[in-house]
Amino acid sequence: MSLIGAxxxxxxxxxxxxxxxxxxxxxxxxxxxxxxxxxxxxxxSSPPRDGGLADLAARVGGSLRGAAAAGHEHPIVVGAxxxxxxxxxxxxxxxxxxHAPTLVPPGHHLRYKYLLGREEAVPHPESYxxxxxxxxTHLRSGRLAKVVLARSLRIPxxxxxxxxxxxxxxxxxxxxxxxVPLRDGRVLLGASPELLVSRRGRNVAAxxxxxxxxxxxxxxxxxxRARGLLESAKDRHEHALVVDAVAESxxxxxxxxxxxxxxxxxxxxxxxxxxxxxxxELADPGVSSLTLAAALHPTPxxxxxxTEAARRLIAELExxxxxxxxGVVGWENASGDGEWALTIRCAIADGSVISLFAGAGIVADxxxxxxxxxxTAKFGTALRALGLxxx
Ligand SMILES: C=C(O[C@H]1C=CC=C(C(=O)O)[C@@H]1O)C(=O)O
Numbered sequence: 001m002s003l004i005g006a007x008x009x010x011x012x013x014x015x016x017x018x019x020x021x022x023x024x025x026x027x028x029x030x031x032x033x034x035x036x037x038x039x040x041x042x043x044x045s046s047p048p049r050d051g052g053l054a055d056l057a058a059r060v061g062g063s064l065r066g067a068a069a070a071g072h073e074h075p076i077v078v079g080a081x082x083x084x085x086x087x088x089x090x091x092x093x094x095x096x097x098x099h100a101p102t103l104v105p106p107g108h109h110l111r112y113k114y115l116l117g118r119e120e121a122v123p124h125p126e127s128y129x130x131x132x133x134x135x136x137t138h139l140r141s142g143r144l145a146k147v148v149l150a151r152s153l154r155i156p157x158x159x160x161x162x163x164x165x166x167x168x169x170x171x172x173x174x175x176x177x178x179x180v181p182l183r184d185g186r187v188l189l190g191a192s193p194e195l196l197v198s199r200r201g202r203n204v205a206a207x208x209x210x211x212x213x214x215x216x217x218x219x220x221x222x223x224x225r226a227r228g229l230l231e232s233a234k235d236r237h238e239h240a241l242v243v244d245a246v247a248e249s250x251x252x253x254x255x256x257x258x259x260x261x262x263x264x265x266x267x268x269x270x271x272x273x274x275x276x277x278x279x280x281e282l283a284d285p286g287v288s289s290l291t292l293a294a295a296l297h298p299t300p301x302x303x304x305x306x307t308e309a310a311r312r313l314i315a316e317l318e319x320x321x322x323x324x325x326x327g328v329v330g331w332e333n334a335s336g337d338g339e340w341a342l343t344i345r346c347a348i349a350d351g352s353v354i355s356l357f358a359g360a361g362i363v364a365d366x367x368x369x370x371x372x373x374x375x376t377a378k379f380g381t382a383l384r385a386l387g388l389x390x391x
Contacts, residue, residue: 016100020179022161022187022349026078026094027179028331029103029169030339032198034177035331037078039095042067044077046088053081053294056089060290064334067093077290080180080188080329080343083298083322084311090182090324103169103177116388120154123319125372131317132360132368138313139364146241147304147313150359151375152320155388157354161187164349167385171269176341178329182348188324190346191381193268196296196328197250198339199289204254204280208242210301210361211235211274214377215267226265226272234365239263239274241363242300246278249295253287254280268345270380289338293328302326302342302359324348325357345381356382 013029016036020027026037044063047055060077067075072093079091123131128151135147161179168191169177176195180188195207213229216222229235247259257280266275303326304310314322324343332338347356358378360371376390383389 013100013103014105016098016103017105017162017166019098020162020165022179023181023185025179026092026181027103027165027177028078028329028339029177030341031102031174032339034100034103035078036098036100037076037094037096037331040092041072041075041095042093044089044091044093049085052085053297054291056081056091057288057290057294060091060332061288061336063093064332068334074333076331076333078331080178080182080324081293081297081327082324083302083326087321087323088183090180102173104173105166105170107166107170116155116383116390118156122152122154125151127319128375129368129372132362132366132371135313135317135362136364136366136368139362139366144309144313145305146238146300146361146363147310148300148302148326148359148361149314149371150318150322150325150357153356153379155354155356155386157349157352157386159349159352161189161349164385165189167387168381171384172381175268175345176329176339178341178343178346180324180329182324186348186350188329188343188346188348190343191268191385192329192341192344192346193266193271193273194301194342194344196299196340196342197289197292199282199292199337201337202282202285204250204282204292206246206250206278206296207275208239208246208278208299208301209266209273209275210242211239211263212360212374212378213272214373214380215270215272226267229272229274230263230265234363235274236263237365238361238363239276241305243276243278245300245305246296250278250280250292253283253292253295255283256281268381269384270377286336288336289330289332289340293340297328298326301361302344322357326359345378347382354386
């Protein structure tokens, strides 16, 4: 039987994990369900550097139409797009796709087996605090309103990706769990809480998050941190900058757009966030999910305000290449429906080393030590899935 275009019906979630092969499978699990895609029927090539994501979205639409015309029964595009167009995107039309309910693998929740000790921090925490101080000087000068500064941890790794993917899905089943085989053999994995955009028919949804507080194991303290976050003027400002930018980008594409006036709290296993769900109805139903993502990316949840000034400051102050961190990951089908999450709370596995990434939105009122603590807590998503914890 040919597997081209095979659309294996709804399988139990466990069988998806059993079928997972890190070098050849793409996995994406959200509240809408999970999919495992295998093999490359067609690889979507990245446009020239100045083509940008809008050009890539058009190529994806063309490739899906081409695949359908060539007899592929259920073409979808899956993969990831990097933060910057200087890196090629990794998008393919797979040969086969299995669907399953949202992945919630059974297992223990908190199994910290090892203390961190052999990690390399890039930059060193003190240098990150310095970079945040420098960013605050720029922010107070009024040239920028917000910039997201990130850091990375490189950790020796045993290379076992299936248990890592299962643990990511288990700890944050309400989020977007993903695994993407990159073209050079590395694997991008994570559990993102943030939906950049989804499209279902004419219905569009985006869920900007910004403004964060680490969770606490003590329930009273956890509640108090959540309350503090909801009442924090600094975090509400940081959040509003993202919601305004998302609404501004979606408004020209939507006949109606609903933007709640107040954020709500949302939580992951490690973080509290301020969250706003923006919904709309497309003016033109021909606008695809990736075209919507192109209009939004990069939002100030991962870059800043104004975008280009923030991008330049990030290039100046971050001593590493973001690569696929703070890009987007997801899928789109031939009718243009799709889901694209931000690639945050993620890691890139490269043989015996795994690099984790975490960033924080910096505004003029930010406290550098608190931003360092926030990034430390955000590393928790991948660390706990690896069975690691800070000393
Ligand atoms: C850039 C990251 O988070 C973004 C998403 C949610 C909240 C954020 C914040 O409060 O700073 C960040 O903007 C990350 O996790 O690496």
